[in-house]
Amino acid sequence: MTKLGTIIRQEFKVAAANKTFIILTIIGPFLILAITVLPGLLSMNPKVSSGGGPVAVSGGDAAVQSALEAAIGTQGRKLVRLGEDDASRTQAKLDVGKGGLDALVVLDGDWMDQGGTIYTKTGTDAILFSLVEQSLGAVAREARIAKSGIDPALARELAREVKLSIVGVGKDASEKKGIEDAFMTTLFTAMGFVMLIYMTTILYGQLIGRSVVQEKVSKTVEVMLSSVSSRELMIGKILGLGLAGLLQYGVWAGMALVLSKLLAPALGIAAPAAVSLGNIAWLVVFFVLAFFLYAAGYAAIGAAAEDESHLGQLAWPLLIFLIIPLVMISSFVMNPNSTLSVLLSLFPMTSPIVMLIRVLVSPPPLWQLALCLGLLVATIYAMMAAAAKIFRVGILMTGKRTTLKEMMRWISAA
């Protein structure tokens, strides 16, 4: 075996026998389960997300109270009818504060004009609020129609809403119905895939950074360099850990396919269309590219870092580029072809994640895909070359906290 091969094998062994590796390999499939089966499960049965505590109402007539009861009943909640006296209201507010009631709806005599009040502890249960608001509105509308003397049938006819059907269209103008849930399932899938890429890129990047720093801190680097060149050491570490990452992805991709093709149909659930063989292949491609890009960066800062905490500080500029696409993910899903999406899907530091989202939502123009891959490969090449220079100088440097500026100088000097 060549020396490079020896290093790759050793680093692979160290990485794959690692606790984090095993844990992540086990947790990964659950994440995949979440993106393959859960969305289907959710859309099939909205009650999955329901189940809440009771809500009290004070005031209003029987009509509005039963409208309320029906509305919150869809969430599996019970309605508690209270008297209109101050004592019961005060007691109910206490119960809301303590958590015995989820909310208290207070309707005074003129609620149809002045509006009602809902008392809640958290103020975050937006679905409940809109259910209450809708049912109050419906009751008030009926009452106003009756009062105005307009024929109720006519009034309903006037207020009828226009229905919009959502139909997907393929390249060959083929129509695809029933994609109302597309946003949610695509978002779920994109979230799952992006989380995987994000987590593994950071994980493997940091593993490489730490592995390099430890080589310095434990003083093994001098012995290593008496046998191999610094370039062999760096590339050996990157490839060894990269193989471990690829193995993990292989396991996950296999699981995802088994789950979506076998388990989901068996349970009678449709797996999201986005979890396809082609998209999983793209996931692996973008992981490999993101891995090499960030691995080179982490190898360089690992060599320049004094110890692990210093490594953490130096890693910030890299992390920011990984976090940006993560926080903007829903905007990329909704607008995969906006200028911002296109720009960030071409910019190499963010493109692996952003382009993957675009591929999942709607296939981007071929030239953009080609440009993205071309830029990425070129950037990886440049990053590796720069990292090798930083690595060569940094790996033997001790007793000094290198700054990013100095690292830049090493790149231009050598």
Added chain:
Amino acid sequence: MLSLENVIKSYETVRAVDGLSFEARPGEIFGLIGPNGAGKSTTIRMIMNVIAPDSGSIRFDGEPFSEALKDRIGYLPEERGLYRKVKVEDMLLYLAALKGMDREAARASARVWLERFDLADWKGRKIEELSKGMAQKLQFIGSVIHDPDLVLFDEPFSGLDPISQDLLLEAVLELKKRGKTVLFSTHVMEHAEKLCDRILLIRKGRELVSGSLAEVKAGHGQDAIQVEFDGDASFIGGLPFVAAARTYPRWLEVELREGTEADELFRALAGRVHVRRFEVMSPSLHSVFVRLVGDAAQVDGDAQGGVANGGKEASRD
């Protein structure tokens, strides 16, 4: 044969190695000695092709240094380090594989060496379980497991108990006997004195003196006389032919002025104290070192005798 010719290496503000030339021959132990910061580690790193010299040439058996030559070199750095989580035998096999050794040969060699250093029972244990001394021995094995033709030992004896020191000493002498070139870097003069055939004393990257141990001592030291006695010898310092004296209640060491015979001192002592031992000694390498490095420091007006090299390079050579 390892030969360096006019090797120069500068870091940003400091010339770490400044025109160094020497030869280390097969079957000889060559001592590279000097104070901290003299440029020893930089020199060794250049020999190993880890860093490149700015100018000058480094050759081994006439060949310029290359990555391929690394397989014929063994290196024991001063700051020891092994992978803590790796098992003893696996570590040795890994180091041997990186020297291009095939696995079976490496396994056999590892067995022999572990046996010899009394570590055979530990071969399946993780390195973090070893004591510091054991790890030192293991690291030594790692530097010679592939039977290198050139070995570089940086302070090989530090941190070892006397028994381990003897084991190591024996192994080093055996390498010499088998015609290996041994380069030995230290600032502990007693070790250099016991082991080295020839030495090169450097300071601030430059040669102060070189040659066989006898030549160096003859050229740069002065005989000293040690006396053990009973009585009061406080008058010694005042004698006209005494250049320097260190007097303790029952022991003294004297350097005489040039041209004075030891007899004269003996005569002066004989009547006044009871002499128990009187010995004319060649100077120790230690005193040569102190004298040469001290003199050089005085010329520079630098009392430390070392040089701060700005933290640019590992600051410990």
